[in-house]
Structure formats: structure tokens, C-alpha cells
Amino acid sequence: MQTQAHIPAHPAVPVQVDDPFRGLDVRKFGMWTFLGSECLIFGSLITTALLYRGKHDPGLGPHDVLNIPFTALLAFILLLSSLTMVLALAAIQRGDRRRLQLWLLATAGLGTCFLGGQAYEFSKIVHEGVTLSSSLFGASFFTLTGFHGTHVFIGVLWLLSCVARSLTGGFNERNYIGVEIAGLYWHFVDVVWVVIFTLVYLLAPTG
Amino acid sequence: MSSVHGETQAGVHGAAVEHHTHPNYVGVFVVLFVLTAIEVGVSFVPQLPQAPILITLMILKAGAVALYYMHLKFDSRVFSWLFGTGLVTATFLLISFLVLFAHHVGIAG
Numbered sequence: 001m002q003t004q005a006h007i008p009a010h011p012a013v014p015v016q017v018d019d020p021f022r023g024l025d026v027r028k029f030g031m032w033t034f035l036g037s038e039c040l041i042f043g044s045l046i047t048t049a050l051l052y053r054g055k056h057d058p059g060l061g062p063h064d065v066l067n068i069p070f071t072a073l074l075a076f077i078l079l080l081s082s083l084t085m086v087l088a089l090a091a092i093q094r095g096d097r098r099r100l101q102l103w104l105l106a107t108a109g110l111g112t113c114f115l116g117g118q119a120y121e122f123s124k125i126v127h128e129g130v131t132l133s134s135s136l137f138g139a140s141f142f143t144l145t146g147f148h149g150t151h152v153f154i155g156v157l158w159l160l161s162c163v164a165r166s167l168t169g170g171f172n173e174r175n176y177i178g179v180e181i182a183g184l185y186w187h188f189v190d191v192v193w194v195v196i197f198t199l200v201y202l203l204a205p206t207g
Numbered sequence: 208m209s210s211v212h213g214e215t216q217a218g219v220h221g222a223a224v225e226h227h228t229h230p231n232y233v234g235v236f237v238v239l240f241v242l243t244a245i246e247v248g249v250s251f252v253p254q255l256p257q258a259p260i261l262i263t264l265m266i267l268k269a270g271a272v273a274l275y276y277m278h279l280k281f282d283s284r285v286f287s288w289l290f291g292t293g294l295v296t297a298t299f300l301l302i303s304f305l306v307l308f309a310h311h312v313g314i315a316g
Contacts, residue, residue: 020283020284020285021285024283024285028282028286029285029286029289032285032286032289032290033289035289035290035293036289036290036291036292036293036294037293038293039290039293039294039296039297040293040296040297040300042297043296043297043298043300043301044297044300046301047300047301047304047305050301050305051304051305051308051309068247068250068251069247072243072247075243076240076243079236079239079240079243080236082236082239082272082276083232083233083235083236083276085276086232086275086276087232090229090232183276183277184277187272187273187276187277188277190272190276191269191272191273191277194265194268194269194272195265195269197246197265198246198261198262198264198265199262199265202246202247202249202250202257202261203257203258203261203262
């Protein structure tokens with residue numbers, strides 16, 4: 001026996017106008033979901049770093065090896081890169097592709113400076129005797145900051161791919177979601193560094 | 208944060224996309240810069256109550272980036288909920304573990 005679905009005479013079901021999911025871009029939705037999950041990963045690593053900050057050999061703790069002024073410079077660099085990123089988005093929203101490319105390159109350049117600075121910082125700390133396997137402080141510190149640095153590296157590659165796509169006319173004032181999503185990722189990496197800088201660098205040495 | 212311009216236009220898929228007004232991005236950066244400078248300054252004055260001041264400044268900075276640079280202030284509340292859920296859970300995890308294990312010698316070997 002075949003059943004038939006009931007089709008109402010007036011199929012127009014009133015659309016709930018206050019539906020918060022209506023009109024959302026699925027790619028932005030996916031990116032925000034991803035960033036929410038990233039909070040948990042970084043939260044776990046930061047927690048571990050805070051718990052193990054005092055587990056080290058004498059003279060090789062956070063107070064001895066972390067260089068606050070230098071790391072503050074890295075924090076400024078990353079904050080500045082967030083500004084250039086958001087200016088890139090604003091540029092393409094105006095349809096200005098040339099400024100989009102310039103600001104994206106500036107952001108990628110600042111990200112590369114941050115990575116260079118982090119590599120320098122790592123080399124100094126390792127030279128002083130703190131390594132990934134020397135102590136629990138070293139293991140948790142390098143895992144956290146290395147994981148963040150990996151995110152920055154991926155972000156730089158992503159920004160450069162946006163520049164390449166822009167050069168082939170991939171973005172305009174009506175289609176810029178790719179830049180917006182890359183920007184969300186980049187700003188999140190900046191937010192994470194704001195937290196790491198305060199909790200691991202500024203507060204940890206006193207612990 | 209002053210508005211520069213606002214507009215409504217058709218998105219790439221034809222759906223109406225409403226553009227929020229652009230905040231003063233450079234102004235936000237100046238605020239972030241000043242807050243970071245204060246943070247660093249405070250960290251060199253051990254007489255001050257470090258944790259409450261630094262954590263307050265950290266929340267202000269992270270909030271400014273999320274609200275103005277990531278546009279959570281202007282975008283759909285759904286995104287705020289998605290991000291906020293992860294953020295609140297992570298904060299709960301951090302505080303719980305610090306309270307439970309901060310003085311636990313066994314876990315750290």
C-alpha cells in the first residue's frame with residue numbers, strides 16, 4: 001500500500017523571523033565552532049603550564065629564563081598584526097583589492113616576525129638549560145608556546161594563500177567571506193597570546 | 208568606538224548581508240597597546256596585587272579583540288554562544304584543575 005504525505009492546501013509555513021540561525025553563513029558557523037573547540041585545547045595546555053610552572057631544577061624556572069620585555073615586544077607585534085588583518089577585511093569590503101593585498105602581506109610579515117622572535121626566545125631558553133625534556137615546566141611551556149607558534153605558522157600560510165587568491169581576482173566587495181574567516185582565525189591566535197602572555201609570562205614567574 | 212560607515216548589500220549568494228558599522232580599528236589598537244604597556248609595567252611592581260590587575264587587563268584586551276576585531280559585538284549572537292561555550296568551559300576547567308591540583312605533589316612527580 002502506498003502512503004501519501006499530506007500536503008496542506010496552504011503550504012506556506014510562516015517563517016519564524018527571529019530565528020537566530022536564519023541567514024547565517026555555514027562557513028562562519030563552522031569556524032566559530034572550531035574556535036570554540038580550540039578554547040578547550042588551549043585551556044588544557046595553559047592549565048598544565050600553570051600547574052607545572054614550579055616543577056623545575058633550581059635556577060631554571062620561569063623567573064630565571066623568561067624575558068618579559070622581549071615577549072612584550074612579541075605581544076605588541078601580534079596585536080599590530082590583528083589591526084592590519086582587520087584593515088585588510090575593511091579594504092575588501094570597500095572593494096579595494098590592492099589595499100587588501102598590502103594589509104594581508106603586512107599581517108603575514110608581522111606573523112613571521114613573531115615566529116622569528118619566538119624561535120630566538122626558544123633558542124635562548126634552551127641555551128640556558130630548559131628543554132622539552134629537562135623538567136615538567138620545560139615540557140609544558142614548550143608544548144603550549146610551540147602549539148601556539150604552530151597556529152601562527154598555519155595562519156601565515158593561510159594569509160599568503162588569501163593574497164594569492166586575491167591576485168587572481170578571488171575576492172571582491174561582494175565575496176570576501178574567505179578573508180573574514182582567515183581573519184577570525186588570526187584574531188583568535190592573537191587572543192590566545194593575550195592570555196598566554198598574562199598567565200604564563202607575567203604571572204607565572206611570581207608563582 | 209565611532210562608526211565610519213554602514214551599508215546593506217546583496218551577498219555573493221544573493222542573500223541580503225547587513226554590514227555593521229565599522230568601529231575605529233586604530234583606536235581599538237591604541238587601547239590594546241596602552242593596556243599591554245600597563246600590564247608590563249604592573250608586572251615589574253611586585254608591591255601591587257599582580258593577579259587581579261593583570262587578569263582584569265587580560266580580560267579587557269581579549270574582550271576588545273573578540274568584540275571589535277572579530278566583530279562579535281555586531282555579528283549574530285549564535286557565534287557568541289558558540290565561542291562563549293568553549294571559553295566558559297575552558298575557564299571552568301582551568302579554575303577547577305588549579306584548585307584541585309595546585310598543591311598536589313603526586314601529579315607533578
